Amino acid sequence: MNSVPPAGLHPSSVEELRVRTRAFIREIVVPAEPRPGQALNLAVRRELQAAARDAGVFAPHVPEEFGGQGLALEHWSTVFQEAGYSPIGPAVLNCMAPDEGNMHMLNLIGTDAQKRDFLGPLAAGEISSCFAMSEPHPGAGSDPDALATTAVRDGSGWLITGHKRFTSGATFASFAIVMARTGADGAGTEGAPDPAAAGTAASAPAGATMFLVPMATPGVRIGNPIHTVDSYLPGGHPNVHFDGVRVPGSAVLGEAGLGFKYAQVRLGPARLTHCMRWLGLARRAMDIMLDRANTREIFGAHLSQLGIAQDLIAQSVIDIETSDAIIAKCAALLAVDAKAGSALSSVAKVHVSEAVYRVIDRAVQLCGGDGVSDGLPLAQYLNEVRPFRIYDGSTETHKWAIARRAASERRRAVAAGEPFQGTARIYEGER
Template identity: 80%
Template sequence: MNSTPPEGQYPEAVENLRARTRQFIRETVIPAEPRPGQALNVSVRRDLAAAARAARVFAPHVPVEFGGQGLAVEHWSPVFQEAGYSPIGPAVLNAMAPDEGNMHMLNLIGTAEQKRRFLAPLAAGDISSCFAMTEPHPGAGSDPAALATTAVRDGNGWRINGHKRFTSGATLAGFAIVMARTDADAADGAHGASTGASMFLVPMDTPGVRLGAPIHTMDTYLPGGHSHLHFEDVLVPDSGVLGEAGLGFQYAQVRLGPARLTHCMRWLGLARRAMDIMLDRANTREIFGAHLAQLGIAQDMIAQSVMDIETSDAIIAKCARLLAVDAKAGSALSSVAKMHCSEAVYRVMDRAVQLCGGDGVSDGLPLMQYLNEVRPFRIYDGSTETHKWAIARRAAAERRRAVAGGEPFQGTAVSHEGER
């Protein structure tokens, strides 16, 4: 199986960037990968990032004016998949969460000064960031409406108080984008039910920002890990409001739709790597007088993995095209894509481990580490179960609206008694 989507599906400039990224990842990044279970050394990452700039593959999603490659969202997938072929590739290319999602949102809704102060150094890789939204129970988690962190008016600014958890990248971040519940009177009442929360740009050295205990998880490749983050009477000026006060929930969808999808892209790239490892083993390992690739049970595992990869690639491409023209509809489809891809990628990894046997569960191959990296994706950015709940609700609501609009109702059987 070719470990990349067929060429020629995208404009020539995109195909060229994909080819450069593929070459850079395989020739420069993969030889520098840490052993399974070990984090990427900061100085090694810095050197690799410099090499990525020289190879013209750094920050593929960032506008050219900020030093990136200027890819449109509908063209991200082939390049992000190439980056994800190495578990450290996205970080090296400055296309890793949460920075990638924060850059995208800053570019869309940030002021010129906010872009100068926060986006430019983030895009250049000079600083990193975090997105502070998830909270300890009973605060915001699967249900964003449970947001407990507050921001209240204080003179010409806002005073933030709250406790966040699973704040990915916080230990290395230069600033946080903080979601906080704001006084309804301070927001534009014309927006109605969409009001109630705002986003704030908060430098990590602001008085009252306190880094809490790290959360030790099974995934290790995300720079900065995951940790608790505390905001204790943190004063932020009006210039620190990202976008318009009161529209934080709307902006969260602007960020989360593409961010869910880029997770899918990156992990699908790593699933292709696992698939290649599985195929190399199947083509060379002999058992019961035949290569594994000739045995029916192995062929079933391979075929199921091919289908998981291809369906994931297709739904990512469809969602990316939709996001480019309709952010709301694209965000809804990204929920479907995230749920499908997180489960499909995990299945591919698990089959690769199983087919590789004892080597699959040892550090002789990187597969167990890959499995550890992708397993949390079934929970991060909304668990599979939460997305299924949301998907079902949307489907039912859309059908109710269609019937109310005049489409035939299909839910009641028609009686044919008495017909002759």
Template identity: 75%
Template sequence: MQRTHSSGLDPSEVEDLRLRTREFIRGPVMDAEPRPGQALNLAVRRELGAAAKVAGVYAPHVAREYGGQGLAVEQWSGVFQEAGYSPIGPAVLNCMAPDEGNMHMLALLGTEQQKRDYLLPLAGGEATSCFAMSEPHPGAGSDPEALSTTAAPAVGGWIINGHKRFISGAMFAGFVIVMARTAATENAPAGATMFLVNMDTPGVTLGAPIHTMDRYLPGGHPHVEFDGVKVLGSAVLGEVGRAFAHAQLRLGPARLTHCMRWLGLARRAHDIAMDRTNTRNIFGSHISELGIAQDMIASSVIDIESSDAIIAKCAALLASDPKAGSALSSVAKVHCSEAVYRVIDRSLQLCGGDGVSDGLPLAQYLNEVRPFRIYDGSTETHKWAIARRATKSRRQSVEAGEPFLGSVRFYEGGR
């Protein structure tokens, strides 16, 4: 397994990039935003992407050798939040899912040839991609072990068969990273393997679209079918049979970048609400001076700041201890997805009737962030995993000699 970590930028360079990103997003990008509920025009996206390259803010998470700005994982948050201040910002800056996560994984796992063929065009905005793991029931969803798509060895490569659904970005993707179950061999365990597959490969069929409440992700969430798809051995990304472990390299950071982007949008919603409550009068006072509104405003500030803090802690941990960071990313994902929704919902409430109209973008923002409580693992699935890890960790600590505090007699003894 190949891993290459960027050393990142100096703090002054990170802050400079954040400020330039802020200026670019709040200028030409916000000026080009479509009306609420409408998708970003691809020609406009390309035009703004070219402008972002000139401004030096394109692909902030990608190493400079591949055309990006060279931020390390622990430096992403401030810039990604600035990008997320506009719902189209991440797509324009080429740091939007699923491409962003696929770039990260290609940089860590890809061979030099795979980086030339897939990472370079992806990072440069010349190609788009998708990640195919979710399947129709009873296949893989919240439980990846239910993976039913298979890849069998063939002369010179592999043959892939399976049906995927909810494959974000697939409508416009040039290639897909497919998760498929593979049997044990002399050199690899039974498990799952990832394959790089061009979308125009014979046997790959773009299926029916899935119409969802979110609108801003380019490429939708359609079904994709693989019927006797033959790929070369060089299509394997990482190691055969090790895809579940490899996927954690993608899933941890990808969960966190979702948090960063959506937190940026929550800040935008909060600013909209603050501007309204500071200027609208009701019962003889500005709305912002009324106690019930102040409680909502304060609660939103608390949600924003606590989300920002847990993102920063998790990003630092992903850089120093990826396994622990991936575990904490579940906590961050649950907290941020719920907090971001609350902030935008309160902002809409504070704006009253205009909040639910398309005169303001808040209703669409709510539609955009609501699925995040399900995408990348539902809140309930993550809580189940978090609880299991917490229970196991405490049990191991007690077995290693930590005092057992669950006995009444521990306290009856006194001092």
């Protein structure tokens, strides 16, 4: 797997970028936001992206060689939170899902040609992309092992067949990264490897393979849209069909058979960047709540002086600070240990997705009737963050994985000689 070292910006440079991003979002992006529930006009988005380039805040996570700001992963959070302060901020700065996760993976495992043809235009904001993994039941969803889309050798290329759903951003995407099941030595799940392809996928293990597939390829078909409560992601979450789509051997991203391994390279950081962006929006909701509490008088006092309101505010501060801390810890771990960082990203994703919703819900409650109206954006913020507890793995699926890992780690520790507390003395009826 190719590896790109961290950009290693000095902390003062990171802080300077955060400050510039903060100013750009609040002074340029926030005034250009559409009304709650409305999509960002494409022409306006292009204008704002051009302004972001001029301000030197565009694509903060992308290496400088591809036109980005060169932030290392462990420094993304403060800048991504500033971007997320506006629901359109990440799209304007080109650090929005799914493009951001696809850029990160292409940079790590793409060939030079793939980086030139796909990463370069994507990082520049000239095109957009999607990640095609989720499938209708009984295909891959919470359980990736149920992957039903197949890729079979066809001469020197591949034939991809399958049905994907919740393919975020697919409507406007120029290409998809498609996860498909392949057999040993690239055979797919049907038939034997093509003798003419011998050597091109030597000893490739059975499993899954990622493919770079232009959406204009014959056999790629956008299906029915899936209408969801969130609305700010350009391109929605449609079904996408791959009907015998033929791609060349050069379409394989990374190595054949290692798709599930690469998925973790993408999904760990992608979960965490969702947390960063949504935490920025929670901070926006917090500011709206505090402004209301400091100016609204009831029963002879400002709301901020009333105990019930103070509890809402304090609990929100606690949720924001604990979320910020776990994001920072996970980002630092991902930078040095992708496997351990990916495991911790499950913990971060569960905590932050629940905490962010609580913060925005409290803001709605404190703002009363205005909170549930379109006079304030809070109700729409709730709609935007509610799916986060399902997207990138539901809360329940992550809790299942977290519990299994905890139990497994404890078994290993006991096997390595740590005291087994199951035999500890139980104090019953003693004084």
